Amino acid sequence: MHHVNNPSFVSFLETYKRKLTELFTERNNEGLMSAQRGLPPYVLRQILECNPLATFIPEEYGGRGAKTHETLSMLEVSSYQSLPLSLMMGINGALFLQPLANYGNEDVKKKIFRDFLVGKNMGGLMITEPNFGSEALKMQTGFLRSGKHYSVSGLKHWAGLTGWADYWLITARERDGLGNLGKDIGFFIHDTSNGGIEVEEVFQNLGLYMLPYGRNRVEIQVPESHRLQPKTTGITMMLDLLHRSRLQFPGMATGFLRRMLDEAVHHCKTRNVGGTSLFNYDQVKERLAQLQSWFTVSSAMSYFTSSNVPLEKDTSRSDLPANSIKSVVTDYMQSAAQHLLQLVGAKGYKLDHIAGRSVVDSRPFQIFEGSNDILYQQITESVLKMMRKMPSANLYDFLKDYTYTEKAADYFKDILNFRIDYGMAQRKMVELGQAISRMVSMNMTMDLGEKGFNQEMVSNSLAVLQKEIRMILSGYSFNNNAGIAYDPEGENNWLNYLPLRSEVRQGAG
Template identity: 35%
Template sequence: MHETLDQYLRSYFASTPDYHSYDEAFLTDFLKMGPLRGFIPTSLGGTYDGTPTCMAMLETVSYHCLPLGLALGITGSLFLQPMAKLAPKELSERILPRFLNSAELGGMMITEPTGGTDIFGLRSTLETANGQATLNGVKCWGGLTGRAEHWLVAARIKKGGKLTRRVAMVYVPLASKGVAVEEYFDALGLQPIAYGRTRYSNVTIPESYVITPPGGSALRDILDTLFRSRMGVSAIAAGQCRRLVDEVTERANSRVSFGRIIAEYDQVQFRLSGLRGMEQVNQSLWHFVGDWKDSHNDVSGDQVLANAVKVMSTDALTAAADSAVQVFAGAAYKRSSVIGRSFTDSRPFQIFEGSNDVLLENTYEVLASRYGGVDPETVGMEFERYGLSVSNEIPAMVREALVRKEELSQRQKVLYGKIVSWMLVQAVLEQESSHTGRVVEDGTRLAHRHMAAHAAEMPYMG
């Protein structure tokens, strides 16, 4: 299936010299080939044989088209996998087989007009009575708005007319009475993925559609799902970074400026090294977390790993697109350029599923709460949770900068989070190189450069 998809996508996206995304006719045909079967258990007719296989498929698809890779990632990570893991058996057995040979998609709705980071601040409500559940609220910025037929929606449980702090996840078909897409946003990129605002007005569904066990809260399940999805972003970023490396390498070897191919210029070589480093970072990250997710049933407590993988992979993706634009120059500033589209389409990855600044601060807060402070020793203790160790090659100035302090400003906490995240990248690069022989020289150099730069910033944070 993997090779078949690669050949099909290569043929479709190479049909014209200019970059183009996909239309609904192509999406329908592509989905009927069964790429989503890899997320569905074999007991329900799927071909799921481990997270690494799913992530390899996302990497391949994202190489050819970033929005298409994201569409599959949304459906697989935020709907199919949590449904298979959490939903009542009779519900999952009825819904998941519909994805085997159809063009149906799924997604998850959490974010509301008032925000999405504070899950206890959600205003959507769910009430249950007499075997029925009633959902009310407004959601926005859910990828595949109005296109996906199946949704998992997060809401706070209302009991006795009072809003509780307990959170529930509920399965809501798009076709349910009372579900209305009020607006489609004129999104800046990632076309044709639709984003918008959806209202749920007295949506009545069977109580069996509530994924959360009676009397419980879905918070742990939501975090487990989101953390797995954040880790999965690294595969999408890896595919697009691999594409950028190929495109820039070809451009550098064919473009002549001042009588020389630009690949001979030192700065272009520096950018090519950086691009290869960003790809190596993402390839190593997705291989590592693919195995990690399969060996751990609950990752809701692995904030540091999930945060670091999501932040580092998406920052690397956007930086790679930035660098590619510099090499392509004006040729990239076109809608028909794969580099120009990557420049625009990569940006939202730093925002959705938790903006990177928020995740970086959270990394610091988790470490400080868990170990009483943040320094190389406590970072090493955290890394042991993941079978990693702090590299002996960490620059000395980084070890000196990462010291315990009683009071840190928010901006300092974010900077600490960046340093810790790059330390994790370095640890993963070394482990992957040791276990697989994967070349990571450019990635290691990139990690050292970023750690040193962040450490040098520390005295000037204000």
């Protein structure tokens, strides 16, 4: 078995960081390169020669040990330099290598891990279909077993690394003799050198130019050894995969948020407006304080995941922390990009400027791997499910004793001290989920503070979070729900309400 040289983690990370700096800022114009689709082959080759994906591979297969703090640190270094690069690493790791490590056949693992370490291969995941995005469990891609093989056929789209991946993890439901699809989900590893995947369209994605996305027609034969083996059901395995991935979003987010903060501070300190540094304006400080807070929260989430989620942990039931982390940190990523663009002004509104590019690059993070609106609703549903088993329907009583909110809840006793309405409207569930997930984030931030993290940053972050949570809960308590009255064929043109003039007024003189 080939073993990749295992230098100390610090030197591994430093080498990787130096290589990214060289490739993105010294040898190339970062802005211009990021405004082109794809990536120059030599750049990708040199990045992969640093073996960043070895952080996802267990030691017994020649990897660095699949240690969570290493994977998150690698993602963080990547995203400081390039958010799409970090996503590329995250797709390979969280959506392919980690599921393979946890559920793959031993011989298959040996070969594929070697292909990644030595052959610099890449892998992705196909779940989403043209008519089934959020409703993934209704996917129409099906599989049939015939002898020692599975036939998998269907149509998938929006899989990152379309046309690039050497391996795909493809999800499908079992077809019976009548062609009906079963409820459970199967995961199949496909080596693209065997053919059977036709790229029908490469998408013109709005951002993330580095990554190819598209629509893929799948007609493949997969050996039985290449089916992932769930511990219980395929759906539980999928939840483990998705929750683990969501729990690792702070790896991508922390580096990105640090970059947004660094860029914003640098711009504000070097730009003069009205005879004084932009940095001195109070409203500017408000934006910078929020950027700093979001970076702090994301750091706390990275600490949480690294401390609590080793590779072998089954995360299929970790829905509340996973959904909270993913939704909050991706909202913060988009807000941070908007803040930077607002501070930089007109010159940032370009694809080859970090501010403009970051707005479109961070936006899909709020959509993929669980649309945030849905995740917020699910967070509330998780809490309601737990509360139904409790004697009290008082929200504060629950949150003050709940592991993920016990430290944060006391800050909001005055506004959480109410009986929960189990029949609340969906929009209220989303709002409450936004508040609860930020309390979870606040709890994590307090935990990091207790470990000795920069106390000033932590206290500033807690202040920003308190204001945000109180604003959300204020909206939650406002009960005048607006409806939809608009009719495109109806009476809705303001022009009709101007006083009609029967004659055109002549100009004076």
